[in-house]
Amino acid sequence: MSNNKHLIAPSILAADFANLSSDIKMVNDSEADWFHIDIMDGVFVPNISFGFPVMQAIAKHAVKPLDVHLMIVDPDRYLKVCKDSGAANITVHYEACPHLHRTLSAIKELGCRAGVALNPHTPVQLLKDVIQDIDLVCIMSVNPGFGGQKFIQNTYTKIKELRQLAAGVNDNLIIEVDGGVTLDNAAQLVKAGADALVAGSFVFSALSPINTIKELKMVDYPPQMA
Ligand code: DX5
């Protein structure tokens, strides 16, 4: 994907849950590309966010694809309901899938993009034997479970290693980075090879979230000549 402009996926986890429709409208009106939807079960990660009924409500208002990040054990049980709740992309965690190849096939059979998320301690090389079967890899740049955490610097190295791993085998692979993304690291992430940036607290705590999305979308490396 590296010749295209990078994608921006605001994370609804940081939205105002009591005013979801206005935050969804803001993302609809913005330059964002996807809605990032974080589903947590309190088992795989030490937090519970929201589930499929809330996602269905979001889907009714969203005019952009839903990029769903399942931070749950045994995600196979929920793939169908996830698709039926409006998912375009379904990302499962490597660490939660003993039969990852089967899980990826099931996601594709539903007609969704198949994604794999890697915790910060999980090396990208573990994807070597399935790299051709993956549409999207989500490199976690924080430990999953909470918004507003500090970005882990080793992420840049992982992006480059993943691009090398996919070279010639899966050149359309979308590399997504999730956690602690701000304007301080966005340009360097794109330079390293990120195709999609997830941003939660940085967008929704901004004075003007719609402008912040635009700024994240405009970062570029090398800067475009005027
Ligand atoms: C963390 C989630 C992230 C989170 C990012 O477990 O997967 O998507 O919403 O939030 P920020 O951008 O605040 O780190």
Ligand code: ZN
């Ligand atoms: Zn996420």
